[in-house]
Amino acid sequence: xxIQSKVATFAVLACLGASSVFSYVLLSPRRTWDSPPTLIVxxxxxxxxxxxxxxxTRIRNAIVSSxxxxxxxxxxxxxxxxxxxxxxxxGDGRPMLNFRDPVGACTGNCLAATFTGFxxxxxxxxxxxxxxxxxTHYNGFDWATAxxxxxxxxxxxxxxxxHETGHLLGLGHSTVSGATMFxxxxxxxxxxATIEADDRAGINDLY
Amino acid sequence: xxxxxxxxLLLLSAVAVPAAASTFLKMTQKxxxxxxxxxxxxxxLKVSSFWEPTGRIIVTEAMVRVEEKVYGEAPxxxxxxxxGGTVGDFTVEAHGFPTFRVNDRLLLYLEPExxxxxxxxxxxxxxFHVVRQGGVEMAIPATGDDASVVTRDGRVAAPAQAIRLDxxxxxxxxxxxxxxxxxx
Numbered sequence: 001x002x003i004q005s006k007v008a009t010f011a012v013l014a015c016l017g018a019s020s021v022f023s024y025v026l027l028s029p030r031r032t033w034d035s036p037p038t039l040i041v042x043x044x045x046x047x048x049x050x051x052x053x054x055x056x057t058r059i060r061n062a063i064v065s066s067x068x069x070x071x072x073x074x075x076x077x078x079x080x081x082x083x084x085x086x087x088x089x090x091g092d093g094r095p096m097l098n099f100r101d102p103v104g105a106c107t108g109n110c111l112a113a114t115f116t117g118f119x120x121x122x123x124x125x126x127x128x129x130x131x132x133x134x135x136t137h138y139n140g141f142d143w144a145t146a147x148x149x150x151x152x153x154x155x156x157x158x159x160x161x162x163h164e165t166g167h168l169l170g171l172g173h174s175t176v177s178g179a180t181m182f183x184x185x186x187x188x189x190x191x192x193a194t195i196e197a198d199d200r201a202g203i204n205d206l207y
Numbered sequence: 208x209x210x211x212x213x214x215x216l217l218l219l220s221a222v223a224v225p226a227a228a229s230t231f232l233k234m235t236q237k238x239x240x241x242x243x244x245x246x247x248x249x250x251x252l253k254v255s256s257f258w259e260p261t262g263r264i265i266v267t268e269a270m271v272r273v274e275e276k277v278y279g280e281a282p283x284x285x286x287x288x289x290x291g292g293t294v295g296d297f298t299v300e301a302h303g304f305p306t307f308r309v310n311d312r313l314l315l316y317l318e319p320e321x322x323x324x325x326x327x328x329x330x331x332x333x334x335f336h337v338v339r340q341g342g343v344e345m346a347i348p349a350t351g352d353d354a355s356v357v358t359r360d361g362r363v364a365a366p367a368q369a370i371r372l373d374x375x376x377x378x379x380x381x382x383x384x385x386x387x388x389x390x391x
Contacts, residue, residue: 117299
């Protein structure tokens with residue numbers, strides 16, 4: 001009995017240890033895109049971003065950066081282009097990041113909202129994502145992009161949208177502090193724009 | 208041995224929890240009270256989901272019977288709207304948004320009604336499930352692991368804790384008094 005207890009205790013500790021190394025979580029049920037989706041980034045930008053381009057190009061570039069999901073080691077996972085999002089709607093198969101929130105879902109203390117749920121069974125126990133969309137509370141916070149000075153209350157857009165894109169691709173949250181998919185970030189912290197080992201493991205598990 | 212198998216199953220279930228997120232600013236009790244017109248305790252009578260009129264997204268409305276107004280004014284039945292839900296074969300998952308089920312007993316921070324719609328202030332941070340545990344009514348935070356949180360001070364946001372319902376109400380009324388929204 002003592003040996004059994006020790007084995008069981010070791011197994012539990014091993015599980016805990018392993019989860020502290022890789023703690024990524026996949027959306028449930030597990031789901032993936034058939035091919036890398038092309039996210040349309042709102043060409044109106046975010047007015048508070050003072051990079052001369054309202055943030056649109058830097059946000060787009062961060063999403064497709066080799067420091068983010070496309071650099072995880074298994075090829076391109078997401079494409080992005082700056083364009084019109086006037087047709088934003090759930091279920092149309094065109095993933096869009098709408099900075100202006102046409103449905104008023106993200107107000108008050110909400111910075112950015114990701115909507116998923118459109119997926120279908122492939123019939124072999126896996127699920128195909130067919131759409132996911134995001135909106136932003138563009139005028140409720142002081143948004144900034146990399147390189148801008150931070151006085152203490154700016155939200156760095158690249159980090160937020162690389163994180164949200166992780167959800168769009170099928171990832172949930174990680175318990176590894178510092179990972180892009182860790183669920184807490186602070187003002188002036190753009191760290192989530194660069195993925196970490198746990199994020200890499202998660203996306204490579206999915207795709 | 209059964210005990211260890213149970214622990215193992217618990218660990219497995221812990222890593223299998225579905226999660227995703229939207230991003231929200233962490234709110235204090237003061238923030239929540241300042242952003243709400245009323246705080247109520249009530250029970251969900253009915254839940255219905257539908258495509259909002261422009262056809263862009265599915266929303267859900269919960270009809271909640273108000274059992275107690277903790278502070279502020281509210282009708283005897285309030286209709287609370289949230290985003291996400293299922294209509295036919297279509298489901299929109301609105302991560303980090305309040306969700307409702309018939310018969311849920313809830314404590315809700317309600318935003319002032321706007322355009323005929325009432326919403327929960329602070330999203331999941333303004334929603335607690337009322338549960339009786341060991342003869343004591345507890346308020347269990349609705350916040351799960353499907354919400355990302357931005358903190359003002361850079362610290363990792365501590366998970367919201369269950370609290371005795373009477374203590375939470377006392378705290379809300381205290382904050383409302385300090386904000387001049389409730390008489391002594």
